[in-house]
Amino acid sequence: MTATEIRMVDAIREAMRAELAADPSVVLLGEDVSVGGPFGATKGLQDEFGAARIRDTPISEAAVMGLAVGAAAAGLRPIVEIMFMDFATLALDQLVNHAAKLRYMSGGQLSIPLTVRMQAGASGAFGAHHSQSLEAWLAHVPGLKVVAASTPADAYGLLRAAIRDPDPVVVIEHRALYWGRGPVETGEAAIVPLASAVVRRPGIDATIVSWSRMTVTALAAADLLAAEGIQAEVIDLRGLQPMDTATVLASVRRTGRAVVAHEAVGFGGLGAEVAARIGEDAFDALRAPVERVAAPFTPVPAAPDLERAFVPDAAAIAAAVRRTLARPDPRRRSLEEGR
Amino acid sequence: MPSTVPSGALPAPQRLPQLRTMLRIRRFEEALIDLAQAHDVGHFHVYIGQEATGVPALALLEDGDVAYSTHRNHGHLLARGVDPNAMLAEILGRATGTNGGKGGTLHLASPAHGFPTTSASVGGPLPIAVGSAFAFRELGRDRVSVALFGDGALEEGAWHEAANIAALRQLPVVFLCENNSVGAVTQQAGDYPSSTLAVGTLADLARPFGIPAAVIDGSDSDAVHAAMSDALVRARSGDGPSFIEARTVRWPGNQGIWAELVTGRVQVHYGWDAATIPDPHRAWFAEHDPVVRAVREALAAGAGRDAIAAIDADATREMAAAVAFALASPWPDADEAFANLYADPRVNALATGRRAAK
Ligand SMILES: Cc1ncc(C[n+]2csc(CCOP(=O)(O)OP(=O)(O)O)c2C)c(N)n1
Ligand SMILES: [Mg+2]
Numbered sequence: 001m002t003a004t005e006i007r008m009v010d011a012i013r014e015a016m017r018a019e020l021a022a023d024p025s026v027v028l029l030g031e032d033v034s035v036g037g038p039f040g041a042t043k044g045l046q047d048e049f050g051a052a053r054i055r056d057t058p059i060s061e062a063a064v065m066g067l068a069v070g071a072a073a074a075g076l077r078p079i080v081e082i083m084f085m086d087f088a089t090l091a092l093d094q095l096v097n098h099a100a101k102l103r104y105m106s107g108g109q110l111s112i113p114l115t116v117r118m119q120a121g122a123s124g125a126f127g128a129h130h131s132q133s134l135e136a137w138l139a140h141v142p143g144l145k146v147v148a149a150s151t152p153a154d155a156y157g158l159l160r161a162a163i164r165d166p167d168p169v170v171v172i173e174h175r176a177l178y179w180g181r182g183p184v185e186t187g188e189a190a191i192v193p194l195a196s197a198v199v200r201r202p203g204i205d206a207t208i209v210s211w212s213r214m215t216v217t218a219l220a221a222a223d224l225l226a227a228e229g230i231q232a233e234v235i236d237l238r239g240l241q242p243m244d245t246a247t248v249l250a251s252v253r254r255t256g257r258a259v260v261a262h263e264a265v266g267f268g269g270l271g272a273e274v275a276a277r278i279g280e281d282a283f284d285a286l287r288a289p290v291e292r293v294a295a296p297f298t299p300v301p302a303a304p305d306l307e308r309a310f311v312p313d314a315a316a317i318a319a320a321v322r323r324t325l326a327r328p329d330p331r332r333r334s335l336e337e338g339r
Numbered sequence: 340m341p342s343t344v345p346s347g348a349l350p351a352p353q354r355l356p357q358l359r360t361m362l363r364i365r366r367f368e369e370a371l372i373d374l375a376q377a378h379d380v381g382h383f384h385v386y387i388g389q390e391a392t393g394v395p396a397l398a399l400l401e402d403g404d405v406a407y408s409t410h411r412n413h414g415h416l417l418a419r420g421v422d423p424n425a426m427l428a429e430i431l432g433r434a435t436g437t438n439g440g441k442g443g444t445l446h447l448a449s450p451a452h453g454f455p456t457t458s459a460s461v462g463g464p465l466p467i468a469v470g471s472a473f474a475f476r477e478l479g480r481d482r483v484s485v486a487l488f489g490d491g492a493l494e495e496g497a498w499h500e501a502a503n504i505a506a507l508r509q510l511p512v513v514f515l516c517e518n519n520s521v522g523a524v525t526q527q528a529g530d531y532p533s534s535t536l537a538v539g540t541l542a543d544l545a546r547p548f549g550i551p552a553a554v555i556d557g558s559d560s561d562a563v564h565a566a567m568s569d570a571l572v573r574a575r576s577g578d579g580p581s582f583i584e585a586r587t588v589r590w591p592g593n594q595g596i597w598a599e600l601v602t603g604r605v606q607v608h609y610g611w612d613a614a615t616i617p618d619p620h621r622a623w624f625a626e627h628d629p630v631v632r633a634v635r636e637a638l639a640a641g642a643g644r645d646a647i648a649a650i651d652a653d654a655t656r657e658m659a660a661a662v663a664f665a666l667a668s669p670w671p672d673a674d675e676a677f678a679n680l681y682a683d684p685r686v687n688a689l690a691t692g693r694r695a696a697k
Contacts, residue, residue, distance in 0.1 A: 302443025
């Protein structure tokens with residue numbers, strides 16, 4: 001099928017539409033999903049698939065998540081929409097203590113094919129309760145899978161894979177990307193495996209690892225660097241749990257330098273995990289310490305200026321790449337010292 | 340202990356001041372909606388249509404009482420005397436805002452006016468309100484904590500857990516539920532916007548806990564005044580929590596997720612000349628608008644049309660000035676983003692890696 005240019009929010013809807021059509025056990029549960037939710041991601045689905053499969057729920061995140069876990073245990077394949085990732089907080093017992101652990105605790109007797117879509121990220125001055133990036137919490141939980149797309153095509157392909165997956169998958173959607181357009185192929189071939197990082201832009205001088213909106217920012221940083229003759233390779237992680245570290249390590253072995261960029265706060269963020277993996281498995285290839293670019297360690301401020309400053313920008317990522325390049329090559333230095 | 344707060348209807352001389360506060364809220368919200376056309380204000384929720392609940396209810400609070408509010412907080416803060424300049428500046432994210440720009444519309448706060456915080460997490464502030472009532476009891480203070488929340492909050496588990504503790508300990512808390520989905524509870528679940536509760540009468544949710552519950556018309560300021568007076572007497576006398584369900588018919592501009600001034604601005608003469616109300620929102624203004632109703636009540640209490648028009652002109656001017664103030668206000672200093680995470684500036688600097696300029 002030929003690719004058409006559509007917005008990410010429409011790609012998300014198309015993915016749900018395809019799986020709803022393909023599998024009658026797929027159902028969608030969420031607050032105001034019948035009218036499309038706040039951003040239109042589910043608009044029209046109730047007309048097409050009926051109120052029995054596209055269900056508005058009370059504002060009861062804990063009960064709805066539990067409901068979905070129970071429904072998944074009993075044969076449905078629920079998609080739950082959490083209107084803002086910040087309110088996943090209310091549903092964590094069901095998600096973390098139940099959805100994530102039921103297969104394991106039951107000795108493999110139970111399967112929880114659950115997809116949880118969470119709209120996330122800072123943009124539009126929504127303030128501290130509507131802007132967080134909490135992926136590190138979720139990726140920390142054995143039994144959960146976590147993915148985040150940076151393009152409409154991946155939003156489509158990852159969501160379809162998530163819905164088909166036999167385990168609970170959290171799909172993080174950045175609202176700042178919802179209205180961005182990109183080519184999207186539909187159909188089976190467009191499904192994206194959950195743990196598959198992708199090289200978005202090849203380069204030889206340094207590796208930038210990122211996901212979600214930060215991949216778009218990282219590509220802009222690579223443009224800035226290209227103008228200075230620096231060729232940065234940009235990797236879009238896509239899968240955060242499980243994580244395709246092989247693609248990251250292969251790149252770092254080629255470039256010798258790595259920057260991890262994410263919108264979540266730095267402390268305890270997934271950037272630390274990526275940096276540690278590189279340190280453990282590609283230490284010999286490193287010519288500079290791994291740099292992290294992340295949000296400051298504060299809640300997301302509401303003021304538009306402060307919010308803009310909170311989210312790492314292309315200049316910050318480019319500066320981090322330059323820092324890795326400015327380091328004297330440790331191998332050269334030890335050669336010189338040995339002389 | 341007995342209270343001096345009277346039960347029953349509002350005394351006639353208080354009609355005009357009450358109308359004034361309601362008009363100030365209305366003109367504030369209208370100005371904000373207009374402002375959002377030209378400026379990137381972001382998402383916000385307006386109190387239009389609910390003024391007759393918040394204004395008389397909060398007028399009964401005393402110094403030291405607290406109220407916890409929601410995403411729909413603007414009217415509540417204005418009713419307690421928070422400066423509209425600082426509120427609009429906060430909504431625009433300016434340094435002169437109530438919270439220095441870091442909170443925004445969803446989190447306007449003014450502890451000095453009895454608003455420790457407002458929360459955008461539906462249901463989130465209910466246990467917190469109960470917690471403040473618990474503290475008042477433990478500290479031996481004759482103070483009351485009020486939880487202001489929408490009908491949607493009753494869908495959250497936090498409500499049930501908070502109500503249980505409040506009832507168990509007979510805490511001085513008033514649960515004031517602003518049900519702005521009138522009709523919706525009898526609509527089919529799934530209609531929008533609606534509360535999605537299995538109970539027909541929301542106030543019934545308080546009854547299993549033994550919490551006295553009243554169902555009132557939230558656009559009837561006398562009913563609100565009476566119900567809130569009773570609830571406050573109960574709380575201050577050590578007789579525990581109360582629940583009030585104040586029902587209002589949703590303002591047409593609040594039907595969608597983003598507020599729109601689909602009705603146009605309210606005109607005070609709608610109160611004395613209903614024939615001037617334009618279609619298609621005639622019914623809402625004539626039957627459900629608390630401001631138009633308050634105009635009629637002020638007239639009945641002896642206020643003149645000129646006096647009402649003058650109050651309105653003042654409120655309109657005040658809010659235009661607030662818009663100008665907010666737009667002229669500076670953005671917060673970049674370092675402000677790093678301030679106030681922890682009390683100790685050294686800890687703050689350690690955690691954020693930045694030393695806030697002060
Ligand atoms: C815990 C939580 N879930 C979802 C939301 C998204 N949300 C914001 S307002 C709202 C509806 C609230 O309805 P209600 O409590 O009746 O208040 P109203 O807006 O009608 O005043 C929802 C679902 C939220 N803010 N918090
Ligand atoms: Mg409501």
